Amino acid sequence: MKIIVCVKQVPDTSGKVAVNPDGTLNRASMAAITNPDDLNAVEAALTLKEQTGAEVIIVSMGPPPAEGMLREILARGADRAVLVSAREFGGSDTYATSQILAAAIEKIGIEKDTVVFCGRQAIDGDTAQVGPQIAEKLGLPQVSYAADIQKDGDTLTVKRMLEDGYMTIKVKTPCLVTCIKELNNPRYMSVSGIFECYSKPYEIFDYNTLKDNPLIDATTIGLKGSPTNILTSFTPPQKGAGMMLEGADKETCDKLAGLLAAKHII
Amino acid sequence: MDFHLTKEQEMVRKMYREFAETEVKPLAEELDEEERFPMETVEKMGKLGMMGIYFPKEYGGAGGDVLSYAMCVEELSKVCGTTGVVVSAHTSLCCAPIFENGTEEQKQKYLPDLCSGKKIGAFGLTEPGAGTDASGQQTTAVKNENGDYVLNGSKCFITNGNVASTFVVFAMTNKALGNHGISAFIVEKDFPGFSTGKHEKKMGIRGSSTCDLIFEDCIVPKENLLGKEGDGFKIAMKTLDGGRIGIASQALGLGEGAIDEAIKYTQERVQFKKRLSQFQNTQFQLADMHTRMQAAQYLVYAAAMKKQNHEPYSMDAAMAKLFAAEAASDVTRRAVQLFGGYGYTREYPVERMMRDAKITEIYEGTSEVQRMVIANHLGVK
Numbered sequence: 164m165k166i167i168v169c170v171k172q173v174p175d176t177s178g179k180v181a182v183n184p185d186g187t188l189n190r191a192s193m194a195a196i197t198n199p200d201d202l203n204a205v206e207a208a209l210t211l212k213e214q215t216g217a218e219v220i221i222v223s224m225g226p227p228p229a230e231g232m233l234r235e236i237l238a239r240g241a242d243r244a245v246l247v248s249a250r251e252f253g254g255s256d257t258y259a260t261s262q263i264l265a266a267a268i269e270k271i272g273i274e275k276d277t278v279v280f281c282g283r284q285a286i287d288g289d290t291a292q293v294g295p296q297i298a299e300k301l302g303l304p305q306v307s308y309a310a311d312i313q314k315d316g317d318t319l320t321v322k323r324m325l326e327d328g329y330m331t332i333k334v335k336t337p338c339l340v341t342c343i344k345e346l347n348n349p350r351y352m353s354v355s356g357i358f359e360c361y362s363k364p365y366e367i368f369d370y371n372t373l374k375d376n377p378l379i380d381a382t383t384i385g386l387k388g389s390p391t392n393i394l395t396s397f398t399p400p401q402k403g404a405g406m407m408l409e410g411a412d413k414e415t416c417d418k419l420a421g422l423l424a425a426k427h428i429i
Numbered sequence: 430m431d432f433h434l435t436k437e438q439e440m441v442r443k444m445y446r447e448f449a450e451t452e453v454k455p456l457a458e459e460l461d462e463e464e465r466f467p468m469e470t471v472e473k474m475g476k477l478g479m480m481g482i483y484f485p486k487e488y489g490g491a492g493g494d495v496l497s498y499a500m501c502v503e504e505l506s507k508v509c510g511t512t513g514v515v516v517s518a519h520t521s522l523c524c525a526p527i528f529e530n531g532t533e534e535q536k537q538k539y540l541p542d543l544c545s546g547k548k549i550g551a552f553g554l555t556e557p558g559a560g561t562d563a564s565g566q567q568t569t570a571v572k573n574e575n576g577d578y579v580l581n582g583s584k585c586f587i588t589n590g591n592v593a594s595t596f597v598v599f600a601m602t603n604k605a606l607g608n609h610g611i612s613a614f615i616v617e618k619d620f621p622g623f624s625t626g627k628h629e630k631k632m633g634i635r636g637s638s639t640c641d642l643i644f645e646d647c648i649v650p651k652e653n654l655l656g657k658e659g660d661g662f663k664i665a666m667k668t669l670d671g672g673r674i675g676i677a678s679q680a681l682g683l684g685e686g687a688i689d690e691a692i693k694y695t696q697e698r699v700q701f702k703k704r705l706s707q708f709q710n711t712q713f714q715l716a717d718m719h720t721r722m723q724a725a726q727y728l729v730y731a732a733a734m735k736k737q738n739h740e741p742y743s744m745d746a747a748m749a750k751l752f753a754a755e756a757a758s759d760v761t762r763r764a765v766q767l768f769g770g771y772g773y774t775r776e777y778p779v780e781r782m783m784r785d786a787k788i789t790e791i792y793e794g795t796s797e798v799q800r801m802v803i804a805n806h807l808g809v810k
Contacts (some may be wrong), residue, residue, distance in 0.1 A: 165720050353476070354482050354491035355490075358497075
């Protein structure tokens with residue numbers, strides 16, 4: 164069994180966020196981390212590996228320094244890593260990225276029982292588009308926002324979290340699942356994993372590796388192949404501090420009802 | 430000397446730091462307050478390979494190196510001196526002497542459970558009458574008719590004593606030979622005649638278990654002799670050389686942790702309408718504190734690298750422990766001073782760090798013993 168996990172290196176937005184004059188993120192000045200939801204996807208894959216003995220392959224598109232992130236995931240227990248990296252792929256939006264990643268996944272090979280895991284969304288763009296688009300390009304069934312995954316033979320039963328509840332979906336492999344943080348707690352790297360990670364298989368897929376795939380077309384990859392245009396980006400105005408009312412007495416309840424009525428909420 | 434860490438060492442430090450911040454720091458105050466041993470942390474560390482960092486995989490170790498072990502104790506001690514010494518005593522004082530002196534059978538039998546954290550290790554050398562003068566061992570080991578050893582006597586101040594399953598213990602097999610009559614044994618906690626005493630109430634590292642070991646006609650099978658009869662003193666001294674790297678790392682972490690706290694606090698605390706960090710006294714204090722710990726780090730890492738490379742490192746380990754321990758005591762005390770009255774309360778961690786730091790000048794060879802070792806290496810007699 165082959166499990167493929169898509170991961171992305173992103174700027175750490177928990178610290179200071181730097182923005183270029185054109186509104187894009189100034190990635191160079193921010194620390195790079197593994198996208199948090201992608202670590203949940205990695206954990207899902209490693210859990211499945213423990214249950215089934217599957218091979219876990221991680222794939223990322225990015226510049227060569229993304230190797231550090233991939234090695235760290237190998238240190239968590241993944242078996243091999245693929246970095247998709249070429250000048251031709253630079254500037255890709257989610258549409259172009261999913262084309263390229265889909266081609267890379269085809270190159271790795273999808274078997275009957277393959278599961279592709281992605282994080283729900285990356286903290287830099289917050290689009291949640293790449294996972295679903297990869298599934299579309301590969302013609303795989305997909306379940307997004309997975310908060311629980313159970314495997315039984317060739318069927319995954321996935322709890323799909325929505326804002327107001329959840330759906331339980333059964334899906335047959337091969338399939339693609341996007342993962343949310345409620346799914347699991349990502350494990351730490353282990354000491355032995357760290358001392359092994361630089362001897363695990365690590366490959367780079369460049370333009371030449373993938374160019375024969377029909378998905379790799381000059382009009383659908385890189386900046387030129389990206390239909391997304393950023394019109395403007397701005398820092399949203401800060402929300403004012405909320406109001407807290409404490410107590411269960413009649414006076415507090417009346418006050419609350421009055422405030423809600425004044426805002427036409429009730 | 431190359432002071433660059435390898436990619437693996439950088440990565441492993443990142444992992445320790447994440448682990449220490451998430452799993453260890455939140456418990457530190459409680460362990461100290463309740464004098465509680467962090468068993469749950471040991472279990473987690475075992476799974477991550479932190480209880481057998483530099484031992485080969487064939488014995489269940491993580492296949493890392495000595496510097497990565499030192500960094501582990503350092504990072505843990507930055508947030509919790511107790512957790513730091515649990516790993517240090519277990520690794521340096523129990524796993525290491527078995528790995529370095531044990532037979533293949535002994536290594537296969539004991540190391541996998543120790544390295545996985547399933548069992549905790551300890552070391553029994555100190556006795557009520559044999560502290561700095563370790564040669565004054567009163568515990569005896571006498572061969573019985575089966576060729577097994579019968580141990581009688583007691584050990585004191587044994588780190589991990591109440592929680593360990595495997596002990597490296599020293600006893601006199603031939604009193605007439607003095608130091609050459611001391612032998613080392615691997616003792617299991619379930620051996621008949623073995624028991625532990627009460628938990629010592631200490632000034633610092635209060636979550637760490639410290640107790641007496643009592644041997645009353647304790648039968649130790651002959652195959653549990655570690656090394657040869659009479660090798661004990663040599664094994665103990667060699668083990669303590671390695672142990673000093675662990676304690677130096679603990680001291681290093683305590684000092685660095687106190688500096689981290691002091692930087693944070695002095696940037697927040699306002700007096701005379703200025704942040705404390707804006708006063709030159711604060712800046713100079715922190716500059717001195719950091720310089721001392723940085724110097725300590727070089728000494729500790731150098732000793733660890735030499736041990737890794739199988740170079741003589743006895744003097745390096747002594748210098749590292751002497752300097753790091755005294756620096757840690759000084760730096761943590763200064764951190765309390767920068768915090769003022771708040772630093773003296775248990776609301777902030779620096780008073781705990783100051784209490785924890787003091788022991789690093791005492792155990793596994795006092796600072797005075799380190800000076801003796803260093804002077805001896807210099808040929809000053």
